[in-house]
Amino acid sequence: MNSAIEAEAKRPQAPAVRRHPLARWARRYALQIGTVGVAFVIWLVFVIAAPTTFLSFNIYNALLVTTPYFAMVAIPLTLVIIAAEIDLSFGSIMAWGMTGFDVVYLNTQNFWLGFVACLLFGLMAGLINGLIVVKVGVPSLVATIGTQFFWAGAVLVVTNAQGIGLTFLQGSILHEGLVGRVGGALPMQFIWMIIIAIIVWFLLNRTQFGAHVFLTGDNVDSARLMGVNVDRVKITCFALVGLAAAFAGFVQSVDLLFFWPTMGQGNFLNTLAAVFLGGTSVFGGTGTIFGTFVASFIINAINPGIVAAGLTQYYTQVIYGFIVVVSIALQALLRRRLS
Amino acid sequence: MDDILQLKNVSKTFGEVAALHKINFEVGANEIVGLLGDNGAGKSTLVKIITGYHPPDPGGEIYWKGRKVDHLSVAKARDLGIEVVYQERALADQQSLWRNIFMGRELTNRWGVLDLGGMRNETQKLMNTMMGFTSAAVTPDSVVKTFSGGERQGVAITRALYFQAELIILDEPTMGLSLSETKKCLDFVEGIKKAGKSAIFIDHNIFHVHPVADRIVILDRGTIAGQFKKNQLTVDALIDRLQRLAHTGTLDISPQTAA
Ligand SMILES: Nc1ncnc2c1ncn2[C@@H]1O[C@H](COP(=O)(O)OP(=O)(O)OP(=O)(O)O)[C@@H](O)[C@H]1O
Ligand SMILES: [Mg+2]
Numbered sequence: 001m002n003s004a005i006e007a008e009a010k011r012p013q014a015p016a017v018r019r020h021p022l023a024r025w026a027r028r029y030a031l032q033i034g035t036v037g038v039a040f041v042i043w044l045v046f047v048i049a050a051p052t053t054f055l056s057f058n059i060y061n062a063l064l065v066t067t068p069y070f071a072m073v074a075i076p077l078t079l080v081i082i083a084a085e086i087d088l089s090f091g092s093i094m095a096w097g098m099t100g101f102d103v104v105y106l107n108t109q110n111f112w113l114g115f116v117a118c119l120l121f122g123l124m125a126g127l128i129n130g131l132i133v134v135k136v137g138v139p140s141l142v143a144t145i146g147t148q149f150f151w152a153g154a155v156l157v158v159t160n161a162q163g164i165g166l167t168f169l170q171g172s173i174l175h176e177g178l179v180g181r182v183g184g185a186l187p188m189q190f191i192w193m194i195i196i197a198i199i200v201w202f203l204l205n206r207t208q209f210g211a212h213v214f215l216t217g218d219n220v221d222s223a224r225l226m227g228v229n230v231d232r233v234k235i236t237c238f239a240l241v242g243l244a245a246a247f248a249g250f251v252q253s254v255d256l257l258f259f260w261p262t263m264g265q266g267n268f269l270n271t272l273a274a275v276f277l278g279g280t281s282v283f284g285g286t287g288t289i290f291g292t293f294v295a296s297f298i299i300n301a302i303n304p305g306i307v308a309a310g311l312t313q314y315y316t317q318v319i320y321g322f323i324v325v326v327s328i329a330l331q332a333l334l335r336r337r338l339s
Numbered sequence: 340m341d342d343i344l345q346l347k348n349v350s351k352t353f354g355e356v357a358a359l360h361k362i363n364f365e366v367g368a369n370e371i372v373g374l375l376g377d378n379g380a381g382k383s384t385l386v387k388i389i390t391g392y393h394p395p396d397p398g399g400e401i402y403w404k405g406r407k408v409d410h411l412s413v414a415k416a417r418d419l420g421i422e423v424v425y426q427e428r429a430l431a432d433q434q435s436l437w438r439n440i441f442m443g444r445e446l447t448n449r450w451g452v453l454d455l456g457g458m459r460n461e462t463q464k465l466m467n468t469m470m471g472f473t474s475a476a477v478t479p480d481s482v483v484k485t486f487s488g489g490e491r492q493g494v495a496i497t498r499a500l501y502f503q504a505e506l507i508i509l510d511e512p513t514m515g516l517s518l519s520e521t522k523k524c525l526d527f528v529e530g531i532k533k534a535g536k537s538a539i540f541i542d543h544n545i546f547h548v549h550p551v552a553d554r555i556v557i558l559d560r561g562t563i564a565g566q567f568k569k570n571q572l573t574v575d576a577l578i579d580r581l582q583r584l585a586h587t588g589t590l591d592i593s594p595q596t597a598a
Contacts, residue, residue: 028480206453211438211445218431225392225429226443227413285433 031279035291038277039298046301050308063300064186065255068193070267071296072248074274075193075200076240078292081275082204083237084217084284085140089129090245090271092151094264097122097246098253099155102164111169118250119243125151126242130235140238152265159261166257179255189251193293196244201289213237217284269320274299276327283335299323341368342405343537344389344421344506349399351384358384360561362399366506366537371528373552374541375581380558382541383426386510389539390423391416417444420505424495424512426541432484437462439483440498461501469497489520496527507531508539513547525551545581549574557581557590565590 026033047054073090080087100121105114125147132143169175180188204210212233215223223230245264253259278295280287303316344366351359359381366372376382387393388401391411395401401408403419423429430439437458446454446461462479466472470493477486483494492512499507509528513521528551531538542548548555549569555577556566564584572580584590 024478206455207451208445208447208453211441211453212443214434214438215431215442218433219429221427222429222431223443225387225390225413225423225425225427227391227417228443229414281433285431 031286032288032290035277035279035288035294039294042298042301046305046308050305053304053308059301059304061185061187062304063297064190067296067300068187068189069248069252069255070271070300071193071274071293072189072196072251073241073245073267074271074278074292074296075197075289076237076244077271078275078278078280078287078289079200079204079210079213080140080237080241081280081282082217082284082287083213083234084220085133085234085237086282087126087129087140087144087238087241088268088272089125089144089148089151090241091264091266091268092148092155093122093125093242093245094249094252094267095155095259095261096125096151097249098259098263099158099261100246101250101253102159102259111172111174115174115250118246122246122249123239123243126239126245127235129242130238133238134231134234152262155261161261163258163260166253166259169254170257175254178251189255192247192251196247197289197293200240204289209233209236214285217286219285269317269324270299273320273323273327276331277323279327281331281335282328283331342366343368343403345402345405346385346388346395347400347402349385349388349401350396351381351388351393351399352396357561359388359395362561362563364556364563366539367553369532369535369537371532371538371540371551371553373548373555374539374558375543375545375548375555376558377560377585379560381561382558383510385558386423386425386508386539386541389416389506389508390421414443417502417504420503421508422499422502422504422506423508424492424499424510426510426514428491428495430483430491430494433482435480435482436466436477436494437479439494440465440501442498444502465497465501469500470494488515489517492516492520492524496524500527500531504536506537506539508541510541511543512540513542513544521547545574545578549577557584559584559588559590 097118101114101118104117133140212228216230216233274296278291306315342365346364349362391413441458446457459479557564
């Protein structure tokens with residue numbers, strides 16, 4: 001290339017340390033290995049504290065049924081948080097998507113159209129979040145608290161706070177395809193959770209968009225200077241959460257065969273806790289889909305764990321809050337030590 | 340016309356601050372332009388206009404190889420063949436070395452999937468040839484955060500050279516470097532010249548700029564105070580003029596570009 005470089009090339013190099021491939025692998029995936037370790041320890045605690053519950057098949061069946069309800073949102077939410085933003089409006093968007101279904105189905109009697117409307121309503125709500133944050137410049141924490149209330153209110157206005165039964169969906173392809181059982185056992189929503197995890201994992205780790213999510217969250221100025229379209233990256237992340245929230249809301253409603261206009265409000269803490277417990281940094285720039293995936297099950301096992309241990313359910317909220325605060329505090333401490 | 344880059348009538352105002360005022364500036368093919376000027380003179384702002392980071396105020400025009408470029412963006416500038424070592428280095432601390440090298444220009448295969456192996460291999464090659472890492476513990480997956488100041492600059496410089504740019508802009512690349520690293524950096528600039536490419540080299544140290552530059556442009560409070568071909572002035576004469584510029588506010592020869 002040029003003389004300086006060639007000269008440099010001839011300079012003797014310090015011998016490279018040959019690491020065992022396994023050691024290299026362990027280093028690269030330290031975060032994921034840690035998450036699995038934590039999950040295993042918590043599981044052991046549960047098994048010891050309540051063996052009858054945690055050694056029976058039922059608990060795992062229940063976890064496979066209900067974890068996807070919020071994990072399908074937590075997985076794309078991981079992208080938003082890696083990009084150093086936050087979305088607190090996903091709970092309302094779950095119900096807002098179903099409101100779209102409601103309106104279109106009542107007018108057309110076609111539940112497929114209703115399903116498409118649900119997804120579009122969610123996508124639109126996510127895009128609006130992104131535009132408010134990026135184009136107007138409102139911090140995402142504030143912007144999405146605002147839209148959280150806005151969509152929750154809009155749902156109540158449109159539905160007149162009336163739930164609707166969805167028994168007409170029972171036995172339909174939509175019902176079977178989203179919440180049926182594979183081989184009579186494995187719930188379809190768990191399959192969808194895996195599909196979403198694979199798609200989002202691929203986006204994050206194998207596409208330019210994903211590379212730009214990391215860069216945007218790590219140092220937004222550097223990313224801009226090097227030509228990353230930071231605005232588009234952020235808007236896309238918010239849009240994906242909106243889309244996934246509507247889908248998750250639909251899955252949950254179809255499974256229960258009822259749409260509650262307040263649906264999603266209860267998913268606030270567990271969804272966020274899953275992302276942070278999964279090792280995604282609240283400061284942006286680092287995080288894994290695998291971590292969120294595993295942490296979702298840990299989070300969802302806490303409630304039955306507490307009940308089985310003979311405590312009241314009220315402790316669940318205490319522990320979720322505790323997990324959020326502790327995992328973020330650990331990240332803050334780690335960050336201070338490294339800088 | 341030989342110039343690869345021309346700025347005509349370029350101004351940049353940040354609110355009340357006029358960082359640049361009606362600048363006419365050009366870089367010739369295979370020319371190294373040294374850009375001098377006090378803190379806040381507008382050097383980095385000029386750089387960021389050339390790289391598409393800041394749009395110039397209305398009325399300013401940018402030409403690349405004689406063609407007018409509208410709506411320049413960073414991505415577009417990089418596609419044209421402009422690479423930069425920014426004063427702020429523009430690294431992502433928590434990310435791996437290879438992600439920093441390929442930042443904003445990731446290699447993909449023909450299906451648009453990231454070519455991770457390719458990027459790691461290229462990074463390893465660059466580490467062996469250009470970056471001069473003395474620590475053997477560094478791999479393409481090492482996180483940039485732990486690198487020394489010199490190593491970080493090495494990453495930024497390597498990144499700018501890697502993409503075979505036609506115009507490489509170095510904004511204070513020797514800042515905070517040791518003597519040997521500074522020497523290496525200046526060698527890089529000479530390498531750019533030998534490779535037939537062009538560069539804009541910004542440095543507060545005249546002894547760094549003078550030997551490698553073909554032409555020296557002096558920026559003063561947002562305007563071009565003057566410019567010289569290197570052979571028109573010795574280093575001592577240049578220092579003398581600059582000192583008088585600081586005192587009197589005017590450069591004592593009229594702006595000229597000897598053909
Ligand atoms: N993004 C910005 N917003 C507001 N003002 C800015 C911005 N960037 C630069 N300026 C102002 O423009 C002027 C020129 O700044 P610039 O960074 O171009 O100077 P410089 O010549 O690179 O100085 P230095 O040698 O210290 O790097 C300064 O007064 C600076 O404060
Ligand atoms: Mg500067």
